[in-house]
Amino acid sequence: MEDQNARHKEKKQKIKAARDKMMATKTGEKGLIIVHTGPGKGKSSSGFGMVMRCIAHGMPCAVVQFIKGNWKTGEADFLRERFADECTFVISGEGFTWETQDRERDIAAARAGWSKAKALILDPKIRFVLLDEINIALRYDYLDIDEVVDFLVNEKPEMTHVVLTGRNAKDELIEAADLVTEMTLVKHPFRAGIKAQAGVEF
Numbered sequence: 001m002e003d004q005n006a007r008h009k010e011k012k013q014k015i016k017a018a019r020d021k022m023m024a025t026k027t028g029e030k031g032l033i034i035v036h037t038g039p040g041k042g043k044s045s046s047g048f049g050m051v052m053r054c055i056a057h058g059m060p061c062a063v064v065q066f067i068k069g070n071w072k073t074g075e076a077d078f079l080r081e082r083f084a085d086e087c088t089f090v091i092s093g094e095g096f097t098w099e100t101q102d103r104e105r106d107i108a109a110a111r112a113g114w115s116k117a118k119a120l121i122l123d124p125k126i127r128f129v130l131l132d133e134i135n136i137a138l139r140y141d142y143l144d145i146d147e148v149v150d151f152l153v154n155e156k157p158e159m160t161h162v163v164l165t166g167r168n169a170k171d172e173l174i175e176a177a178d179l180v181t182e183m184t185l186v187k188h189p190f191r192a193g194i195k196a197q198a199g200v201e202f
Helices: 002-024 043-056 074-082 103-122 134-139 145-154 171-176
Strands: 033-037 061-065 087-091 128-132 161-165 179-182
Touching: 033 043, 033 171, 043 061, 043 074, 043 087, 043 128, 043 161, 061 074, 061 103, 074 087, 087 103, 103 128, 103 134, 103 145, 134 145, 134 161, 145 171
Parallel strands: 033 161, 033 179, 061 087, 061 128, 128 161
Antiparallel strands: none
């Protein structure tokens, strides 16, 4: 057992030395463009987890929620009721596209949301902006992908983080992003006839 522990310690010391050496080269800092996409669950959940981190670090933040509309969610209630001073929360959509059934209204809502998003991103007090489900608005061409990418690359303040969520992220956005995570779907209770659950889905 002593030999096993000694070998383990020696191995971990080598790993730590290599990691410390690698970490010493990582000195850059910038505001990131982050994309959470894919068919699996967790894209918005991850984005809202980052909002919680920002609040804990004293970083003013904002959320612009596209598409979902006035669908009552725990995160919207939580942030609006308890952290309104720390996090601006904007709902721009009127509901999922199969509910609104009005493309022109969906486009108008998405454009209004994007206009608000740009103002929040440019606000020097705000350090982090979550654009929840904007990828859906981009997928249906409610917003112009070139305009969105150009703004993020050329006008976003250097130290402001922006997270964009939603499945089917466009290639242009993925190319421009600093960090892209694709959520894969392995298993989901909806397929077994289970409806969306409070605290898990909304």
